[in-house]
Amino acid sequence: MNAHLQPTGSAYFLTQETQQSERHTLSVLVDNEPGILARVVGLFSARGYNIESLTVSETEHDKRLSRITVVVIATPKTLVQIKLQLERLVPVHKVHDLTAEGAYLERELALIKVNGTGDQRAETLRLADAFRAQIVDATVESFVFEVTGKPSKIDSFITLMQPLGLIEVVRTGLAAISRGPEGM
């Protein structure tokens, strides 16, 4: 009976987004104070931005500064907004779009627990060696490896470990820094 009624959802912009989404790594320098992470994450959820990965840690203890590395997927227009909205937060000092600004390094660390019994033990160790994974724990039936590198390298290592008896994985998320002598 109500088939002719329109859905009542609201949409402010009917214009189709024509720009392609891109993956960018942002480095955000913030005051290390209670609630800062909630502020940043809350901004992303409130404005509908997607976080792919987020890492935070204090980096300059005397100045009580932390660095947040956040990977987002967004259109170029939204990327500019994300940067400006972050800069609008009172405890945010600077935001750098590393992807847009030039060469930079990305590293991640993963701890990977794998079953290791019988014949597969040797194969697991051989692959770990090829990936320069460190053995940080070993029992007669398992290993824990530590791998660092680009996220893609960690992805490959995890894929290879899958058939060999992967038990579980933890990853730190991305740490990123620009190349060259300049700091933030």
Place this chain on the structure above:
Amino acid sequence: MAEKMTGAEMVIQALTDQGVEHIFGYPGGAALPIYDAMFQQDFVQHILVRHEQGATHMAEGYARSTGKPGVVLVTSGPGATNAVTGLTDALMDSIPMVCITAQVPTTLIGSDAFQECDTVGITRSCTKYNYLVKRVEDLPRVMHEAFLIATTGRPGPVVVDIPKDVQFALGEYYKPDLDTLRHQSYHPQMDGDAAAIEAAVDLMLKAERPIFYTGGGVINAGPQASEHLRELAELTGFPVTSTLMGLGAFPASNPQWMGMLGMHGTYEANLAMHDCDVMINIGARFDDRITGRIDAFSPNSRKIHVDIDPSSINKVVRVDVPIIGDCERVLAEMVRVWRSKTNQPRTEAIAPWWAQIEKWRAVNSLGYKNSDTTIKPQYAIERLYEATKKQGKEVFITTEVGQHQMWAAQHFHFDKPNRWMTSGGLGTMGYGLPAAVGVQVAHPDALVIDIAGEASVQMTMQEISTAVQYRLPIKIFILNNERMGMVRQWQDLLHGSRYAHSYSESLPDFVKLAEAYGGKGIRCENPAELDAAIAEMLDYDGPVLFDVIVEKDENCLPMIPSGKPHNEIILPDTANIGDIIDEKGRQLV
């Protein structure tokens, strides 16, 4: 010079040092030490409200009419949650506010204690910034920083949450100097980039169809900004329109004034926005109520955008010349640069543009059919406006939200900034009555009128009691159509006139209600008696609730329906508004 005192005394001392004379609040267990400290001094005057939402809107009215921050004090838990609507309203409309919330003692935080709530968590997204002060040593710095953040850059609300044990704790009070404030990351940019201002003036010098599109930022930048705007308009000869929030920055009596723009703006303002070749946006933010359909918004213009908030630039509409800075400073620079390049307005070059504007004006888009038998809402506002002009008093208008708000914006005219208080961004019904109380506290001798709807006014009705207690002679002018008129209008427009829950039924007898509160009640339903009734309202020295029974089914026009471009505006003589919006437009708010 440090002085030993309790946290509660520091709060009062900091307010005193900030020159805060009025604070709107409501007590409760966790706030009692601050109330006790307040009791023992007489610089800061406390206005006891009836609901914490009322306190926040009072603070907004106070702030917007004075340019000073509005200050609120509430208790923990429900006191804080009741303040959330007003905080959000202040954030959306960039109103400077400091809201002190009491909190349970630090030792109980996180234990689900009585009247505990996560105030900083709840208010994080509806404040410009917020603090939980866990150590009394931090309190003096935080109090002063809160005022700095609330009032500078793009103004907004700041919450300071103070646990009860911190209010009792002894510490050293000091007045921090601005350089030692914690947030060295906070530096609003005040001066516009010189090259950008130069580029803007160059564009203006070549414009053939220019328009000034001004907003609340001009008001927020202080009365000087309005002065510079007037000067720049005079120097250039360009037409001026404004958003709802910016009314009064440019005098409505000036021939260059085109009326408000946007969803319920005038035909001439909206068509000029659509057809202009140079748009000079000063302190407005391309809100969806202004732009209509984005991809058809002013398709052929070069756009200059002055805003203190960098994130406003290119957020909605791409602009050609962005200028980040305070409107007052940028306008002053624009005046100076224009003067350095010419001493002529562009009268001749833009004469054809003015001729076009005059043609649009002749459409008389604010026209309406008057009646001898029922009071038309537009007529009621016109008569109110005429009557207030003769009062020889400063006149301040607040509104609720709905059709009456738009009619007030269209038919009441403002020649000065800070005279018009309305909830623009959030559109909060219930804003106007408490906002009027706040305005009257700041301007005891002025005439303060809340132009209200019968539905909205019931949301914060109880604050009449506050007005009576403090002898604040506010006038509440209710355009009573027995409808949530704006909702009804949208149901006509979008939902086949199926009026789901948009009637105001079981209305109170507003005259008796006024009397019950200790104010005066007046009712009028005959157009012939309206002027006398308005005079009676204005003459009464005390709060008045005036129930104007108006035409029930009047539509508020002109209107640009959601999802339509400016040149598809609906004019008053359109008979049936039900067929105008297409499928896509129906999904918009």
